[in-house]
Amino acid sequence: NAGVTQTPKFQVLKTGQSMTLQCAQDMNHNSMYWYRQDPGMGLRLIYYSASEGTTDKGEVPNGYNVSRLNKREFSLRLESAAPSQTSVYFCATKRGLAGSYNEQFFGPGTRLTVL
């Protein structure tokens, strides 16, 4: 089992360009999350999906959109990239009911640089 996979691993964009970060899981988990990690700031939640067909904003949603394509896949889109979106992006999943306190499982991350 691959667990949680993310593509691409690295990406360089110019300001104003768009791109989609892909996340897929083979763990049959209901909940999926997108975080960004910045030095000295820990991880901050961008968007999450408690179940297939639902998405909700997290702490820092501005400039991003998400799609829960099916149970396995949860994508993050930057419509017009800005240098402030330079970060490492992590996808995570969680088993069980939407409000459960189970652990989250993280992908390896996507390192994005916006010039």
Add this chain to the structure above:
Amino acid sequence: AQSVTQLDSQVPVFEEAPVELRCNYSSSVSVYLFWYVQYPNQGLQLLLKYLSGSTLVKGINGFEAEFNKSQTSFHLRKPSVHISDTAEYFCAVTMTGGGNKLTFGTGTQLKVEL
């Protein structure tokens, strides 16, 4: 609202020495606490968690943490560290009814030296 404070951004320690990484939280309701570890260029993985019951929680790789409600703390400890423990450690909290949202601390970089 919930928040987590990790006051130490970096903790250097010699191999085989004990270590404590500090975590304090703020919440007005019952909390559920987690410690995650991130090795270089990898995602996070769970070390241990406190949901209820015994306040001393044991995790993987010889780590343990103690939930102290009166001091609103959840410090991580290991009696003897190894070079392979060099990593960044994150404390995280969620509260009753907030199972979908983990709030992470800013992380503590543990550097184990020979």
